[in-house]
Amino acid sequence: MVSPNPELNAWWIKNDYSREEIDQLVQWGLDHFWTQNHQMADLVAPGGYNIMVRGDGCHVYDIEGNRYIDAMAGLFLKNIGHNRPEVAQAVAEQMATLAYTNSGAYSSVPGILLSKKLADLAPGDLTRTFFCGGGSEAVEIALKLARQYQFISGHTQKTKFISRRGQYHGSTPGPMSVGTGGRRGSGIFDSMLPSGTFQVDPPYCYRCPWGFQDRTNSDCCMQSPRALENMIKGEGPDTVAAFIATPIPNGSQIPADEYWPEVREICDRHNVVLIADEIICGFGRLGTWFGMERFGVNPDIMTVAKALTGGELPVGGVMASKQIAETFDNTEGPSGAFQHGVTYGGHPAVMAAALKNLEIMEQENLVENSDAMGRYLYEQAMAVLQENHPSVGYVGGGLGLLMNIELVKDRRTKEPYPGGPQGEFAKFLTEKIRSYGLATRAGESITLSPPLTFTRELVNETIDILDKAIGEAEQAFPPEGA
Ligand SMILES: Cc1ncc(COP(=O)(O)O)c(C=O)c1O
Numbered sequence: 001m002v003s004p005n006p007e008l009n010a011w012w013i014k015n016d017y018s019r020e021e022i023d024q025l026v027q028w029g030l031d032h033f034w035t036q037n038h039q040m041a042d043l044v045a046p047g048g049y050n051i052m053v054r055g056d057g058c059h060v061y062d063i064e065g066n067r068y069i070d071a072m073a074g075l076f077l078k079n080i081g082h083n084r085p086e087v088a089q090a091v092a093e094q095m096a097t098l099a100y101t102n103s104g105a106y107s108s109v110p111g112i113l114l115s116k117k118l119a120d121l122a123p124g125d126l127t128r129t130f131f132c133g134g135g136s137e138a139v140e141i142a143l144k145l146a147r148q149y150q151f152i153s154g155h156t157q158k159t160k161f162i163s164r165r166g167q168y169h170g171s172t173p174g175p176m177s178v179g180t181g182g183r184r185g186s187g188i189f190d191s192m193l194p195s196g197t198f199q200v201d202p203p204y205c206y207r208c209p210w211g212f213q214d215r216t217n218s219d220c221c222m223q224s225p226r227a228l229e230n231m232i233k234g235e236g237p238d239t240v241a242a243f244i245a246t247p248i249p250n251g252s253q254i255p256a257d258e259y260w261p262e263v264r265e266i267c268d269r270h271n272v273v274l275i276a277d278e279i280i281c282g283f284g285r286l287g288t289w290f291g292m293e294r295f296g297v298n299p300d301i302m303t304v305a306k307a308l309t310g311g312e313l314p315v316g317g318v319m320a321s322k323q324i325a326e327t328f329d330n331t332e333g334p335s336g337a338f339q340h341g342v343t344y345g346g347h348p349a350v351m352a353a354a355l356k357n358l359e360i361m362e363q364e365n366l367v368e369n370s371d372a373m374g375r376y377l378y379e380q381a382m383a384v385l386q387e388n389h390p391s392v393g394y395v396g397g398g399l400g401l402l403m404n405i406e407l408v409k410d411r412r413t414k415e416p417y418p419g420g421p422q423g424e425f426a427k428f429l430t431e432k433i434r435s436y437g438l439a440t441r442a443g444e445s446i447t448l449s450p451p452l453t454f455t456r457e458l459v460n461e462t463i464d465i466l467d468k469a470i471g472e473a474e475q476a477f478p479p480e481g482a
Pocket of ligand 1: 134135136137139168169170171246277278279280305306
């Protein structure tokens with residue numbers, strides 16, 4: 001039993017936990033806390049169960065006292081880093097003043113201020129935000145919003161959605177239906193998914209879906225918008241409601257400069273709503289406030305979540321363009337109200353966390369730092385990892401602090417090591433990386449998305465750790481031609 005810390009209201013927070021307390025917590029965790037994305041066999045394996053107890057800046061600490069560089073900023077969201085008492089203070093003050101308001105009947109001061117701030121920061125004329133509790137919910141809402149917008153605009157047959165193959169948009173039915181990256185359970189949930197969703201191949205040069213080899217980025221990437229337009233024409237433009245995609249879905253799928261402008265033109269030509277899923281790319285991740293700014297394109301609808309509060313409290317949001325908002329405003333009767341409601345949308349404490357988070361981002365120039373550190377990280381990864389390690393097939397990055405390092409057994413054929421994230425190579429490498437003090441995930445690739453407060457020293461340390469860990473993994477599992 002964890003003995004209370006009499007100095008804190010949060011009595012479970014302590015500097016040291018005894019061996020008995022740790023063992024008890026692990027057992028209770030295994031029994032009662034549903035760890036996501038894991039099988040029990042992996043959790044009970046030696047070193048398989050980790051309890052994090054503290055965060056500070058770009059570091060996190062586990063219950064055994066080990067320190068790690070948080071190389072994924074939690075899960076792409078602690079952009080301001082850990083331990084930000086200013087946010088906690090703002091949230092506490094808001095909670096002591098008004099801790100809840102029903103967004104179905106009222107708004108709140110922090111909710112209004114946050115939506116105005118987002119309208120100022122967002123690209124184009126995205127003007128009105130529907131708040132919710134997380135990213136999957138935001139994608140569900142964005143799809144419904146696009147559909148109802150088309151319906152009230154008189155395009156009642158525009159019901160279909162197009163997305164890109166292999167992308168992740170969340171775990172609930174709507175996002176699963178437009179996403180094929182994970183969580184669909186090999187068909188187990190197909191009966192729960194809405195029909196009328198279609199996919200085109202993404203711009204992904206390293207593993208070009210059209211089989212091009214060694215072509216310039218723009219040559220092959222532009223097959224993807226052509227596939228999109230063919231799909232729209234094939235299905236019938238008067239049946240397609242929206243196209244949803246992420247500016248850069250993982251660090252390595254960086255489209256050519258012409259890709260997004262071309263997609264924008266195609267959507268305009270066929271009156272298809274363009275939804276940008278900015279749940280990872282938003283709030284500085286790509287070295288711009290929002291990912292679409294990198295490509296000079298304004299979406300009609302944008303989903304946000306994660307780093308909007310810097311991960312301090314759960315949040316999601318859907319931003320709509322002026323035209324979409326006004327179409328609702330000018331529609332009489334029940335269809336003029338968007339048919340969606342969520343109890344926790346616009347929670348005042350969450351709004352307060354987001355306002356303070358954005359203030360910190362501006363004061364500390366974190367978007368600019370993401371751009372500068374992202375370039376440095378990319379240079380170092382190319383110079384050290386790509387240069388030294390035959391298992392490093394491709395380094396995707398350079399646009400802000402988002403990087404995906406693709407690992408291969410054979411650089412020539414690009415064949416990955418067997419078993420994916422569950423394979424022996426991935427498990428060995430993950431364990432090595434962690435033992436050297438870097439918290440991230442490694443499987444067929446290594447993801448890096450550290451806090452935007454990252455420094456050159458931390459970049460160097462990260463690259464050193466990866467250099468060592470990949471080197472040892474290559475000795476244990478020699479790549480072809482090494
Ligand atoms: C691009 C994208 N969309 C949607 C989601 C779903 O967000 P959440 O996990 O908050 O439901 C994620 C989560 O990682 C994401 O990366």
